[in-house]
Amino acid sequence: MNISDSEHGRRTPRGCEPKSKSEPQSPSAPVTQMEFARAGRITAAMRAVAEREQRDVEFIRERVADGRIAIPANVVHLAKGLAPVGVGEGLSTKVNVNLGISGDRADAAEEWRKVGIAQDNGADAIMDLSNAGKTQAFRRDLIAKTPLMVGTVPMYDAIGYLEKPLVELTGDDLLRVVRTHAEDGVDFLTIHAGINRRVVETFKQTGRLMNIVSRGGSLLFGWMEVTGAENPFYERFDEVLEICHEFDVTISLGDSCRPGCLYDANDATETAEMIELGKLTRRAWDAGVQVMVEGPGHMAIDEIAATVKMQKRLCHNAPFYVLGPLVCDVGVGYDHITAAIGGAISASAGADFLCYVTPAEHLCLPDADDVLDGLIATRIAAHAADIAKGVPGARDADARMAQARRKLDWEAMWPAALDPATARARFEASPAATEGTCTMCGKMCAVRTVNKVLEGTTIDLDAS
Structure with missing residues (x-):
């Protein structure tokens, strides 16, 4: 469109x-x-x-x-050619895919394969987290070619784009990068404005097991500690708003102090930043700028729903964008599952936007297969939450799947699946001897048996 x-x-x-x-x-x-x-x-x-x-x-x-x-x-x-998507109250839960060129694996062709997977498998957004060298060419091409909404984190790009050490960056430098991303066409910018001197002081006084795990948050914390100055994104937030207003860029208020382990969830530091994010949300709205607020992180299952409700209260019901949360710290290699569990719970409690997590989380840059696994796991979580929230049309595909299964109509099942290609491939790789069934049950397929009884036909079960 x-x-x-x-x-x-x-x-x-x-x-x-x-x-x-x-x-x-x-x-x-x-x-x-x-x-x-x-x-x-x-x-x-x-x-x-x-x-x-x-x-x-x-x-x-x-x-x-x-x-x-x-x-x-x-x-x-x-x-x-952007196809506009809404994020927020009463809407279907949206899913984001992270990708981008890494300094250790600078393979643009592989990142474009990931873009194709995102577009072909139901992602709603792509965050370009490129952090190596001159990233503008990839970002501009992405915006020109994808109809999905695109997000970035200007802080990631600042060092490479400006070719300066972190401690030599100035407020003017950071705002220059924000403007460049806005001019390029980025739809939402993650701005880590909530980690100000007050929040840093809380962090130092109370301590954490995992300290600060947000990449953007850690860079700003380091800059603030070395320079002794206030966070430029906080100090000059009104100037950030002017840039975002000019291009109608949505600010995604970054969660610099999200918990990186279960132990740190809902601690004083995370809560202190959330309070600041609520204040910044109001300032953005007063300037006519749209806002999303980012959230955790790692969090035990029994804490998730209450955290979502508290965030919505403190941030005035702005759309909530969460990474997982991952419900345990030991699922390394399977963190797309730990995150999908947390994502389903958080979205059913009111979160609006899920950032996918891949099996490579905490280990390495994800490859194309990891991207597919992470995306489908997160889409399952989002879909399950939409059913729980009563989103219009959320159950339609499930009803089509149930009807197709009742009839053992395999060709009708594939379009109803979240990942039709994988479902078909698994089925066709293990052909059943009895037509219409699969190799799990064969002739003893419960659906086939009941259909035959209701049709008045012979139940052809034997010992063979």
């Missing part, structure tokens, strides 16, 4: 005049999806989201206006 600047809202579509004079009004012409929604004006992006989510467009507009739904849609990417 290619939504032009005019469709994005440069002119008011017929019949989309402001609906309520009591809603907040921008002092100037609307630029962002939030500002159009507050002015009562429905954009093509809002209509696209409403159609996809089987929701009335007014349902979408109202929640975009008050921040409960974000539509990350940079005006540059919209012009290049």
Whole structure:
């Protein structure tokens, strides 16, 4: 879907005049999806989201206006073919795939294979976490070629892009990188603005088992400790907002102090940062900038639901974007499973956006197979949560699968599966002797037996 600047809202579509004079009004012409929604004006992006989510467009507009739904849609990417997606309250749970060029494995061709897997297997977003050398060419190509929303972490890119040591970076340098990513068309930027001097002091006073495990958070912590200065993203947050407003970039407020192990979950440091993120959320909304808030991390199962509810309360029901959480620390090599368990619980409790975790987490850069495994595991978690949340249409594919299984109609099963190619390949690799069955049960297939009874045909079971 290619939504032009005019469709994005440069002119008011017929019949989309402001609906309520009591809603907040921008002092100037609307630029962002939030500002159009507050002015009562429905954009093509809002209509696209409403159609996809089987929701009335007014349902979408109202929640975009008050921040409960974000539509990350940079005006540059919209012009290049972005298919707008909504993240937030009452919508299906979205799934993100991380990829990007690493200094140790700088293989652009492999990253493009991962992009193809993401697009072909139901991802909603791609985060380009490239951190080696000049990353702009890959980022620009990605935005030009993918209809999925794209996110980045400017802090990762700053050292390579500016060719400066960490301690020599200035606030001007970091804002320059933010602007570059916005100009390139990035739809959401992870900005680690919550780790300010107050949060750092809490961290030092209370301590943690795993300290700070966020890459962006650790870089900023190191910079602050060496320079003695305040976090530039916090100190100059209003300037960050001006850049994001200009291009309608959604700010994803980074969780610098997310727990890296079960022991650190819900500690003073994480909570202190979450309070700061709630304050920053309000400031962004006051500037007409859309917000998502990032969350944990590692967390025991019995803590997840309460944490989601607390985050939603402290951050004013802004969309919540979580990494897992991983429900144990010992699932190394299988962390796509530990994260999917936590993801299903967190999304069913109200989280809106799941960042996938692959089997390679904590071990190495994931390869293409890892990306597929992580994506499907996370999509299963998101789908299970959508069923629990009563998202419109969430059960439709499950009903189609059940009908196809009842009829032993294998060809009808594949389109209902989250990963049709893998399902078909596994079935065809082990052909059954009895037509219509699989090698698990063969002639003793329960579905086949009951079908034959109900049809009045012979049950052909014997000892052979």
